[in-house]
Amino acid sequence: MVWALVRVIKRGITNLCSSEPRVFPKSGWESIDPSYFIEEETIPTYRPEKFYPAHIGEIINHRYQIVGKLGYGSSASNRGHAYITLKIYTASTTLTREIEIYNHQKTIQSNHADSHRTHTCLVHPPLGISLDQLTPLLPGQVMTSAMVRATMRNVLAALDFLHTEAQVIHTDLQPNNMLLGIKDDSILSKFEQAELDAPVARKTLEDRTIYTSRPLPISLGTPVLCDLGEARVGTDQQQGDIMPDVYRAPEVILGMTWDYKVDIWNVGMVVWDLLKRRHLFKARDPDPHALLRSPPGEFLARSEKCSQYWNEDGQWKGAAPLPDYSLESREEKLHGDEKQDFLRFLRRTLC
Structure with missing residues (x-):
């Protein structure tokens, strides 16, 4: 996209x-x-014929003129104002999961989708940079605890709406899916003017031009939870692989059915990332048991796979030794009551 x-x-x-x-x-x-791979070309599954060959200045559907490239991805390449964001998907013969989710939510909130031949487009209000782009710009490359609290209040409010009203599980909470809102629209006109004054670098091929993305400046709006491309309708008895490795919930790893609580596990992972600028678990850790202690018996009974790693008493028997650390020992930034409150919150999200 x-x-x-x-x-x-x-x-x-x-x-x-x-x-x-x-x-x-x-x-x-x-x-x-042209021999260098850039932007979407670096995606392992990149196939140029699947991507719409958009170019800056192009007018789409007689209504929208592209004024700059904000980013790219693997599946998809305020209406009252002059600017909107267009998400141009790769070519597909089937309706994408994200549009299915939006169609499901039409009775709850209004969304808009356009099509351009075989490339589906979603029209959104413009948003600013992601939290993944923001944190490297902050002192120490991490958010303060006050910033994390304010951010996660908004994320939890969004999840409350998805879980209780829309009956939707997001499944893909991570900092690059949380974008800052835009209070001052002048940054959008400045973005457009920058393309007129100093066009972005690009590579020109026979059938398309591939542009480098132009970053937006920091905006001060409320964080918004985005990207429903991996969301599921229904909040329980779901199956299948979801979530990036470093954020994947134990029930997903162990092949169990899962429900909306995987999003809450994700909240804990994201909070740790924003405070620490590093992941709580490595992508291939066999087990979060070292931090959370023995899993309850009713959890182990949900998957035959559990018997490979724990005995009947819930004690670890896997081949890999457990690391000798705890949440308390890994948290070194906070102190006193703030540290205890944070660890209590984190344990509740993970359990």
């Missing part, structure tokens, strides 16, 4: 927020050697 910032152009005299198309430079950018 490709994310593009687009301008709403004139479509009838009543559309007061629209504007005339802009004319972008035809030269003046750095040309990248």
Whole structure:
């Protein structure tokens, strides 16, 4: 997928927020050697014929003009104002999971989707940089505990809506799916002007141009939970692999059915990442048992796979030795009551 910032152009005299198309430079950018892989080309599953060959300045559906590239991904390459974000999916013959989720939510909140031939597009209000992009810009490359608390209050409110009202499990909470809101729309016009003044580097191929993404500046809006591309309708008795390795909940690893509580496990993982700038578990750790102690018997009974790692009393018998550390020993940043409150919250999310 490709994310593009687009301008709403004139479509009838009543559309007061629209504007005339802009004319972008035809030269003046750095040309990248075609032999180098950049952006979406670095995705292991990249196939150029699946990606829509969008170009800056292009007008889509007689309504939207692309003014810059915000980013890219593997599956998909405020309406009242002049700018929106267009998420252009790779070519597919089936309806994507994300649109299924949006269709499911239509009775709860309004969403909009457009199609361009075989490339489905989602139209969203523009948002700022992700928390994954924000944290390296902060002192020590981590958030303060106050920033994490404020952020997670919004994330938990979003999950409360998904779980209790929409009956949806997100399944993919991570810092790059949490974006800052935009209070000052001037950063969008500055983004567009920057492309006019200093076009981004790009590589020109026979059938397409691949642009480098232009980052947005830091915005000060409320964090927003995004990307429902891996979400599931229904909050219990789900099956199948979900979540990146470093965030994967134990019931998923052990092949059990799972429910909305995998999102709560994810909350704990993300909180630790934002405070520490490192993951709580390694991607291939066999077991979080060292930090959480013996799992309860009713949990072990849910999967035959558990018998490979624990005996009937819940004691670890796996081949890999357990590391000698605890949550308390791994938490070195906070002190006193704040540390105890944090660890209590973290244990509840993980248990």
